[in-house]
Structure formats: structure tokens, C-alpha cells
Amino acid sequence: MKPVKVGVCGLGTVGSGTVNVLLRNAGILKARTGREIQLTQIGARRPNPACDTTGIDVTTDIFEVAANPEIDIVVELIGGYDVALQLVKTAIENGKHVVTANKALIAEHGNEIFTLAREKNVIVAYEAGVAGGIPAIKALREGLVANRISWLAGIINGTGNFILTEMKDRGSPFADVLKEAQELGYAEADPTFDVEGIDAAHKLAILAANAFGTPLMFDKTYTEGISRVTPDDLRYAQELGYRIKHLGIARQREGGVELRVHPTLIPESHLLASVNGVMNSVLVQGDAVGQTMYYGPGAGSEPTASAVVADIADIARLVDAPSAAVPPLPYSAGTTEVAALPIGDVVAASYLRMRVKDHPGVLMRVTEALGQYGINIDALLQKEKREIAGAADIVLLTHEIKESVLMSAIQAIEALDDITGKVAHIRVEHLD
Amino acid sequence: MKPVKVGVCGLGTVGSGTVNVLLRNAGILKARTGREIQLTQIGARRPNPACDTTGIDVTTDIFEVAANPEIDIVVELIGGYDVALQLVKTAIENGKHVVTANKALIAEHGNEIFTLAREKNVIVAYEAGVAGGIPAIKALREGLVANRISWLAGIINGTGNFILTEMKDRGSPFADVLKEAQELGYAEADPTFDVEGIDAAHKLAILAANAFGTPLMFDKTYTEGISRVTPDDLRYAQELGYRIKHLGIARQREGGVELRVHPTLIPESHLLASVNGVMNSVLVQGDAVGQTMYYGPGAGSEPTASAVVADIADIARLVDAPSAAVPPLPYSAGTTEVAALPIGDVVAASYLRMRVKDHPGVLMRVTEALGQYGINIDALLQKEKREIAGAADIVLLTHEIKESVLMSAIQAIEALDDITGKVAHIRVEHLD
Structure with missing residues (x-):
């Protein structure tokens, strides 16, 4: 059988990992896919000492790779938007x-890319885009194909999970741990994408489209970062039997889907609560299987390359197959546009933390304010703040309540004389 | 596109779940696979009130299903060996x-079945055979295709994990918890297959063949059950920072592979240690990706059906594709026979527990005996047994040592005057 020819564009962290894995494990790949996968050309502005490209045709013009008539599969690893989009579209136009x-x-231009790919009858694969080396997209599209997925929840940003894990373990504030993560190379110089949840929202949009068969809805994803979580919050959550994780949550509801990224209290007994450091994990609820979870490294050179090469191998097996053999892309002809529910319509339990003047009656006034909005309290902590005379923290967990109602109750609490500053609010998910 | 026609043989727990999932989620399956999956015939000795087969052709002769010229895919859910083997072979002979x-x-006759399937150019899929609803075989064969797998370790028998979890949480002895598991329906009347590790060894053999590209080697798998684990062991392990899990472990070593099922101490901080109750989990170490883990229900009607239907959907997409599109079966032409290492050659750390007469010098004589075999001690507990006058338990963790050497040391310890009875021995794996 003739070899499948691959062109890799971009020779950064993931590109060099991909080259290394393709070359090192060429024998295994041939045994497992039944044909040779040949690294035919590399497009990169400069060489990367992390990989040896001796004997491989290297060009500085990535568009040469997309135009190379020899090549079956173009691997886009340059990152970013404009040039990457142009490269991918050119490759598809050329039948790659x-x-x-x-x-x-994928999250921001996937609908356009997938439409073009269907017109040209080519495959666009992006396993490495979500949860690094974990085959989560494959699990959703193929392993769980029999299931109606009701929800999924994922720790899908390693930087954020590292920061929250360190803050909890050491009681350090966000800013200090972020600085350390930057020094360790776990966080970018501009950490906005990671800590404000944008990266997680990209991944959540992709997971949700695959789980629910909907178009990509990144622009409709509610996104909240971790910069306002305090060491106190992490400690109080623990005292209440919870952990705080930065989750991406997608859920099918009557009338639409919830798509939201935010810090979340989850029960400490849930396996997802034990996913620490830079690791990623995706938890999926299907109607037949119940809960399954997929865990592994969410980033890194060879972990990400593992997913890139898995996609290459899948395509290698299918290059001569009819298109019916390929699991359909999200936003295919059969998918239905659905509404994304506004965050105010989300129904969730909540953690509230407020600073109060420590004198009798304050707790009563807080619970009265909640009661006026029909909000019941599940658990409560009152903690004297030794370092601030006359001040205490009240922490409480509410029952499930519509978020717009909770926001009104929070305004009412903040208007009370006994409350100093804002009420901190973190959503709670029991994941059951 | 013409529908893919399925015949289901067996209408027990998994069979009825499969029928229910195929019928309930027919629309989702069609959207995701691009074609209709039609439940054309059921072969079952008697109806099962758990599923409604109205309008479906039901025969009491399963071999009628295997001979039905309409049918593309025969689903064997009758269990057991002889008739099941005959059914599967007949179906393959008929080109299904x-x-x-x-x-x-699969574990005991897979090599023969796969050879026949290759001759007839048909697919044999068995995702549901390992770890229930978890797409673990798909992860190994496809998601991790880029990796040289160095080892895998799994909690792959839900009954055993339930029993160990309950014994630990409640301090109850094995026999009591087994009885309860039988009453709950988690354990069979004859629990041998589950508690003695045979079921786990079946699954381990299948996982290892897929991970390493070797033939199935069930008959060479070392198998030890959980019936000798005591509540004391579970408590002592916990004091030392470990949990005891019944693991299946497959590891590539120079000169061959280790295949072993036995109770194992694993660090409590490892995610696998938090997999409790009837849940299953498979942890895999690949050279590119590092560690990934797959978690979910290991048994049950619809969880298992989820995997059965995923296999059906994979085949449905591939019925018109060339055979190159199908990930090869284990024991395909390219696989190499490898040696299974005898358990005496395994190098592992160990937990040893012994009952001693509680007087000075005993600990010194035990450590001397170990020292004579070059065995170092990592951690040690000495526990007075209040309920037995003058008796104590010594518990220690050894460094990694070849098992045959350890066995000699254990004999030497058992020969000491101060030791009462046998030395209990449980292997330790750090899973790093």
C-alpha cells in the first residue's frame, strides 16, 4: 500500500514534538495503521534544535506545503488566527x-472551515486542540456515539488548574502563584487567555459542538476567570467538603444549551476534584453509559503531538475510504442551531462569601434577605477575621436557584449596613 | 445510503440494554454515523421484560441470526464459551x-477468532468486553496510536473494587462484604471469577494484546485474588500513605512482558487510588503522551450496551470501506510472539505483614533476615495487637527487589522463632 504523505507547518513546541514522534515511532505507526506514514515536508521559518530534520525537505514557506501535490495531509501547528486560517483554507481548497x-x-472559525471541508470532501481533525494528549474528542464522537450527552464538565486549562492547586496547597494569593507559574513556563507573559478562561472557552465550545451536534458557539460562551478566587475561598470550600476548580460546563437544557466557564465548587469526593496541577480531565454524562472521565496532560510538546499523530493515523487509514467511513464533523448538514441560554437563566447552587461587621443580628439579616428571594441555605460558616478587629466572614452555600434571582438577592445583601464591600459568588456543581 | 442491519443474539442484561439503546437513540446514531442502524433480528431463548421487541423479528435459534443473509453485523451477547464460540465462528464464516x-x-479464543476474521475480511469488535462502558480499547488502538506503551494498570473488576472499598471504609472482613455484595447483585453466587481475579485476567490479556501488539496471553497471566486481604492490611496501607486496589498490570520489560493481576498498594495521592466502588479505570503510560486515564462504569446493562453500540457504529461507518480503514486486530500478521515473564522475575516493592511475639530483638532479627538477601526497608510500622496478649504486627515496605529473592527472604523470616504463622505479602506499585 502506498505511503501517506504528511506536511507539517510550524516547528515550535508542538511541531517539533510531532516530528519527533512521527520519526521515533514510525514502525509502531506502520504496524498499527497498516501503512507507512511519511513525513514528506516541513514548513517553518526557522529550524528548532529540539528536533532533527535531516533528510526531510524543509521550506520556509508554509504555503508551499499546502500546495505540494505529493502531500495528503497538511498539519497546521503555527497557531494564531489569520495566517493559520489562510493556510487551512488553502490546504482544503487543494484537496488536502x-x-x-x-x-x-477551530472555536472561532470552525463552522466556516468545516463547511469548506465538506464541500471538498476532506477531513479536518483537531483532537490536539482540546485537552492535549487526552483522546477526548474521539471519546465523544466515537466511544460515546450511542449516548445522548446531557452534560460535560472539564478541567481544560492546565495553567489555571496549576494556579488553583498551588493556591490551595500553600494558601498563597493568586498574584504570587501566577508569577511563579510564569517563571516555571506554565503561564504566558500575558496570561489573559489562560487565567480569564478564554482558552477554556475555546475548548468548551469544541467539546459541546461534538457532544450535542450543534455549531460551534464560542461567542455565546459565558466566561469568568480565576483571578478573583482567594486563598480564603479555597480554604472555606475545603471546610465545607468541596474543592474549587476552573471548569468548562456544557449542558443541554429545555430551550437551549448552557455554555459556561467559571470557578466552581465541586464535592471533594468526586474524582474530578482530585485532578491537580497542570493535568486536564473531561467528565461526560451520557444517557446509556452514565459518567465516564478522561484524564491526562493538557499541554506539552509530545503529549500534544500524541493527539496530532493520532489524527494523522486516523486519516491515514481513511484516505482511500468513502467519506461515509468518517465520523461527521460538528455543524454538518444534520446539526441544528440551538440557543445558548443566558447566564441569568442558569439554575445552580452557589457559594457566597461576605465580610460583615461582627455583631449580633447580622446573620439574621443576611438570611432574611435571601429568604425574601426564596433562597434556602444548605450550609453556613461564620469565621472571625483575627487580623481585622470586629470583622468576620460569613460563607454560605445556597440551594439551586436561578442566577438572575440570586443576583437580586446579592444586591439586597450588599445594601445592608452590616456588609463591607462586595459579596463573592462562586457556582456549585454536584456533578451527579 | 442503505441501512446497516444488526442481529442481536442474547437478551439478558447486556442484550436488553443494547436493544433499548439502539431503539431509543436511533436518531442520534443516524446523525452521528451518517446511516441508519437497523435492529433487524433478535435471537433469544425467551423474551426479557426489560426491553420491548415489538415489531422486531425474534427467533429462538441464534444460529438463524448468524445465517440471515440480510444481516451485516452479528452481536454475540449470550456469554460463555462453547455455543458463543460456535456462533461467532459461524457468523464470521458467513461473512458477518x-x-x-x-x-x-476473546481472552481464551481470540487468537483463533481473529485469524478467521482476517481470512474472511470481517471486523471483530469487543470494546464492551473490557471496562464496560469506558472506550478503553478505542483509546489504546486509536487515541494512543502514536505511543509506544510501556505499561498499563487497571481496576478492571467492579466487584473486587466494591469489596475492597467497603472493607476499607467500614473495617469489615472480606467474607462479610462479599456476602453483602452478593445480596446487592454486585457479586455472583459463585464469586470465583471476580474475587480470584480470573475476570480481571481476561480483560488484562485483551488490553495487553492491544497495547503491545502481541497475541492474547491469558494462559500466561499471573493471577491472585483479593480473598486474603484483611481489614488490617487496608488500615496499615492507609497509615503508610497507600491504598490497596486489585490491579491488572501489563508491562513491557527487556526479554518479555509482565502480565499480572493481584492486590496492589498504590500511593493514595495517585488518581487511580480514588477510583472506588464498582467503578473501573484504566491507566496507560505512553512514551509520547505520558499518563492518561480512562474512568467509568465497568458493568451494567446500558453502560455495557454503550460500548456494544459504539462498536456497531464504528462498523456501520466502515461496511463499505476497504479493510485498510479498519484498525488491525491484535495478533495480526505483524505481531510478534513475546515471552511472558514468570512472576519470580518481577521486580517490585513489597508490603510485608507478620505477626510477632512482642519482645525485644524481634525487629532486629527480621531486618537481619531481609538484609541477608540485600533487601532494604522503606517504611515500617509495629502495632501491638491489644486483643492478643504478647502479640504485635510488624508491617514493612521494601525497596524494589526481584520477587524470587523476596520469596527466599520470606521463608527465612517465617523460620524465625518469633514469627507466628505466614508472612502476608502484597506488591507495591508507584505508577510513575
Whole structure:
């Protein structure tokens, strides 16, 4: 059988990992896919000492790879939007299959890319874009194909999970741990994408489209970062039997889907609460199987390359197959547009933390304010703040309540004389 | 596109779940696979009130299903060996693809079945045979295709994990918890297959063949059950920072592979240690990706059906594709026979527990005996047994040592005057 020819564009962290894995494990790949996968050309502005490209045709013009008539599969690993989009579209126009690790590109331009790919009858694969080396997209599209997915929840940003894990373990504030993460190379110089949840929202949009068979709805995803979580919050949550994780949550509801990224209290007994450091994990609820979870490294050179090469191998087996053999892309002809529910319509339990003047009656006035909005309290902590005379923290967990109602109750609490500053609010999910 | 026609043989727990999922989620399956999956015939000795087969052709002769010229895929869910093997072989001879949930059949007759399937150019799929609803086989064969797998470790028998979890949480002895598991329906009247590790060894053999590209080697798998684990062991392990889990472990070593099922101490901080109750989990170490883990229900009607139907959907997409599109079966032409290492050659850390007469010098004589075999001690507990006058338990963790050497040391310890009875021995794995 003739070899399948691959062109890799971009030779950064993931590109060099992909080259290394393709070369090192060429024998295994041939045994497992039944044909040779040949690294035919690399497009990169400069060489990367992390990989040896001796004997491989290297060009500085990535568009040469997309135009190379020899090549079956173009691998886009340059990142970013404009040039990457142009490269992917050119490759598709030229009848190439495409593999990419670019979640931003897929989340924001995937609907357009998938439409073009269907017209040209080529495959666009993006396993590496979500949860790094974990085969989560494959699990959703193929392993759980029999299930109606009611919800999924994921720790899908390693930087954020590292920061929250360190803050909890050491009681350090966000800013200090962020600085350390930057020094360790776990966080970018501009950490906005990671800590404000944009990267997680990209991945959540991709997961949700695959789970629910909907178009990509990144622009409708509610996104909240972790910069306002305090060491106190992490400690109080623990005292109440919870952990705080930065989750991406997608849920099918009557009338639409919830798509939201935010810090979340989850029960400490749930396996997802034990996913620490830079690791990622995706939890999925299906109607037949119940809960399954997929865990592994969410980033890194060879972990991400593992997913890139898995996509290459899938395509290699299918290059001569009819298109019916390929699991359909999200936003295919059969998918239905659905509404994204506004965050105010979300019904969730909540953690509230407020600073109060420590004198009798304050707790009563807070619970009265909640009661006026029909909000019941599940658990409560009152903690004297030794370092501030006359001040205490009240922490409480509410029953499930519509978020717009909760916001009104929070305004009423903040208007009370006994309350100093704002009420901190973190959603609670029991994941059952 | 013409529908893919499925015949289901067996209408027990998994069979009825499969019928229910195929019928309930027919629309989702059509959207996701691009074609209709039609439940054309059921072969079952008697109806099952758990599923409604109105309008479906039901025969009491399963071999009628295997001979039905209409049918593309025969689903074997009758269990057992002889008739199941005959059914599967007949279906393959008749050019049908086969899906089965029968791990015993695949583990013990898979090499023969796969050889026949290749001759007839049909697919034999068995995702449901290992770890129930978790797409673990798909992860190994496809999601991790880029990796050289160095080892895998799994909690792959829900009954055993339930018993160990309950013994630990409540301090109850094995026999009591087994009885309760039988009353709850988690354990069979004859629990041998589950508690003695045979079921786990079946699944381990299948996982290892897929991970390493070797033939199935069930008959060479070392198997030890959980019936000798005591509540004391579970408590002592916990004091040392470990949990005891019944693991299946497969590891590539120079000179061959280790295949072993036995109770194992694992660090309590490892995610696998938090997999409790009837849940299953498979942890895999690949050279590119590092560690990934797959978690979910290991048994049950619809969880298992979820995997059966995933296999059906995979085949449905591939019925018109060339055979190159199908990930090869284990024991395909390219696989290499490898040696299974005898358990005496395994190098592992160990937990040893012994009852001693509580007087000075005993600990010194035990450590001397170990020292004579070059065995170092990592951690040690000495526990007075209040209920037995003058008796104490010594518990220690050894460094990694070849098992045959450890066995000699244990004999030397058992020969000491101060030791009462046998030395209990449980292997330790750090899973790093």
C-alpha cells in the first residue's frame, strides 16, 4: 500500500514534538495503521534544535506545503488566527486533509472551515486542540456515539488548574502563584487567555459542538476567570467538603444549551476534584453509559503531538475510504442551531462569601434577605477575621436557584449596613 | 445510503440494554454515523421484560441470526464459551462482522477468532468486553496510536473494587462484604471469577494484546485474588500513605512482558487510588503522551450496551470501506510472539505483614533476615495487637527487589522463632 504523505507547518513546541514522534515511532505507526506514514515536508521559518530534520525537505514557506501535490495531509501547528486560517483554507481548497492543534482557530472559525471541508470532501481533525494528549474528542464522537450527552464538565486549562492547586496547597494569593507559574513556563507573559478562561472557552465550545451536534458557539460562551478566587475561598470550600476548580460546563437544557466557564465548587469526593496541577480531565454524562472521565496532560510538546499523530493515523487509514467511513464533523448538514441560554437563566447552587461587621443580628439579616428571594441555605460558616478587629466572614452555600434571582438577592445583601464591600459568588456543581 | 442491519443474539442484561439503546437513540446514531442502524433480528431463548421487541423479528435459534443473509453485523451477547464460540465462528464464516461483550471468549479464543476474521475480511469488535462502558480499547488502538506503551494498570473488576472499598471504609472482613455484595447483585453466587481475579485476567490479556501488539496471553497471566486481604492490611496501607486496589498490570520489560493481576498498594495521592466502588479505570503510560486515564462504569446493562453500540457504529461507518480503514486486530500478521515473564522475575516493592511475639530483638532479627538477601526497608510500622496478649504486627515496605529473592527472604523470616504463622505479602506499585 502506498505511503501517506504528511506536511507539517510550524516547528515550535508542538511541531517539533510531532516530528519527533512521527520519526521515533514510525514502525509502531506502520504496524498499527497498516501503512507507512511519511513525513514528506516541513514548513517553518526557522529550524528548532529540539528536533532533527535531516533528510526531510524543509521550506520556509508554509504555503508551499499546502500546495505540494505529493502531500495528503497538511498539519497546521503555527497557531494564531489569520495566517493559520489562510493556510487551512488553502490546504482544503487543494484537496488536502487537515490536522490542527489550534483550538482558537477551530472555536472561532470552525463552522466556516468545516463547511469548506465538506464541500471538498476532506477531513479536518483537531483532537490536539482540546485537552492535549487526552483522546477526548474521539471519546465523544466515537466511544460515546450511542449516548445522548446531557452534560460535560472539564478541567481544560492546565495553567489555571496549576494556579488553583498551588493556591490551595500553600494558601498563597493568586498574584504570587501566577508569577511563579510564569517563571516555571506554565503561564504566558500575558496570561489573559489562560487565567480569564478564554482558552477554556475555546475548548468548551469544541467539546459541546461534538457532544450535542450543534455549531460551534464560542461567542455565546459565558466566561469568568480565576483571578478573583482567594486563598480564603479555597480554604472555606475545603471546610465545607468541596474543592474549587476552573471548569468548562456544557449542558443541554429545555430551550437551549448552557455554555459556561467559571470557578466552581465541586464535592471533594468526586474524582474530578482530585485532578491537580497542570493535568486536564473531561467528565461526560451520557444517557446509556452514565459518567465516564478522561484524564491526562493538557499541554506539552509530545503529549500534544500524541493527539496530532493520532489524527494523522486516523486519516491515514481513511484516505482511500468513502467519506461515509468518517465520523461527521460538528455543524454538518444534520446539526441544528440551538440557543445558548443566558447566564441569568442558569439554575445552580452557589457559594457566597461576605465580610460583615461582627455583631449580633447580622446573620439574621443576611438570611432574611435571601429568604425574601426564596433562597434556602444548605450550609453556613461564620469565621472571625483575627487580623481585622470586629470583622468576620460569613460563607454560605445556597440551594439551586436561578442566577438572575440570586443576583437580586446579592444586591439586597450588599445594601445592608452590616456588609463591607462586595459579596463573592462562586457556582456549585454536584456533578451527579 | 442503505441501512446497516444488526442481529442481536442474547437478551439478558447486556442484550436488553443494547436493544433499548439502539431503539431509543436511533436518531442520534443516524446523525452521528451518517446511516441508519437497523435492529433487524433478535435471537433469544425467551423474551426479557426489560426491553420491548415489538415489531422486531425474534427467533429462538441464534444460529438463524448468524445465517440471515440480510444481516451485516452479528452481536454475540449470550456469554460463555462453547455455543458463543460456535456462533461467532459461524457468523464470521458467513461473512458477518461480529460485535461481542464476551471477554472470556476473546481472552481464551481470540487468537483463533481473529485469524478467521482476517481470512474472511470481517471486523471483530469487543470494546464492551473490557471496562464496560469506558472506550478503553478505542483509546489504546486509536487515541494512543502514536505511543509506544510501556505499561498499563487497571481496576478492571467492579466487584473486587466494591469489596475492597467497603472493607476499607467500614473495617469489615472480606467474607462479610462479599456476602453483602452478593445480596446487592454486585457479586455472583459463585464469586470465583471476580474475587480470584480470573475476570480481571481476561480483560488484562485483551488490553495487553492491544497495547503491545502481541497475541492474547491469558494462559500466561499471573493471577491472585483479593480473598486474603484483611481489614488490617487496608488500615496499615492507609497509615503508610497507600491504598490497596486489585490491579491488572501489563508491562513491557527487556526479554518479555509482565502480565499480572493481584492486590496492589498504590500511593493514595495517585488518581487511580480514588477510583472506588464498582467503578473501573484504566491507566496507560505512553512514551509520547505520558499518563492518561480512562474512568467509568465497568458493568451494567446500558453502560455495557454503550460500548456494544459504539462498536456497531464504528462498523456501520466502515461496511463499505476497504479493510485498510479498519484498525488491525491484535495478533495480526505483524505481531510478534513475546515471552511472558514468570512472576519470580518481577521486580517490585513489597508490603510485608507478620505477626510477632512482642519482645525485644524481634525487629532486629527480621531486618537481619531481609538484609541477608540485600533487601532494604522503606517504611515500617509495629502495632501491638491489644486483643492478643504478647502479640504485635510488624508491617514493612521494601525497596524494589526481584520477587524470587523476596520469596527466599520470606521463608527465612517465617523460620524465625518469633514469627507466628505466614508472612502476608502484597506488591507495591508507584505508577510513575
